[in-house]
Amino acid sequence: MNVIMYTEIVNEHFSPVNYPCPPLNMKQLLHKLPPYTFTVIIVAVIAYLTLVPHPLPDNDMELFPGADQVVHAIMFGALTGAIALDRALKNGIKALGAKSLVIYAIIGSLAGGVIELLQGWMGAGRSADVWDFVADTLGAILAACMARPVIKRWFL
Secondary structure (H helix, E strand, O other): OHHHHHHHHHHHHHOOOOOOOOOOOHHHHHHHOOOOHHHHHHHHHHHHHHHOOOOOOOOOOOOOOOHHHHHHHHHHHHHHHHHHHHHHHHHHHHHHOHHHHHHHHHHHHHHHHHHHHHHHHHOOOOOOOHHHHHHHHHHHHHHHHHHHHHHHHHOO
16 A cells, blocks of 8 residues: 555656656757867866876786777767768757868867877876878777767757
């Protein structure tokens, strides 16, 4: 009897009829975020992972050759995608034109270049690597190519 009464009370107070405001779907929620939320988060993660001397604990897991470049491509692809998403949330689908996407890819690639230069300059157990920059650029280009259909389908 107590269980039935409890569920009746819960249903009575939390039913959609008595809910003070309608629940938001994911797309509505994304439009309520502060501007450039995704870009700021991705930049912070990339800065931490690429500029801190030992950002992750050491492990004995062997990775495949080129795993570092795959990670770089993913990180700077994510940065380019975040820039495109943030711009699209602010300005709509017009922010995903070909010219804009090329600019986003250039920004992602330049960010990768700056990170590599900082790694070489800081000397904190990191070194600049041209292949990391190539991977950063390829990731940015791939993300720019995928941004319009993905963002249009899932976020706008």
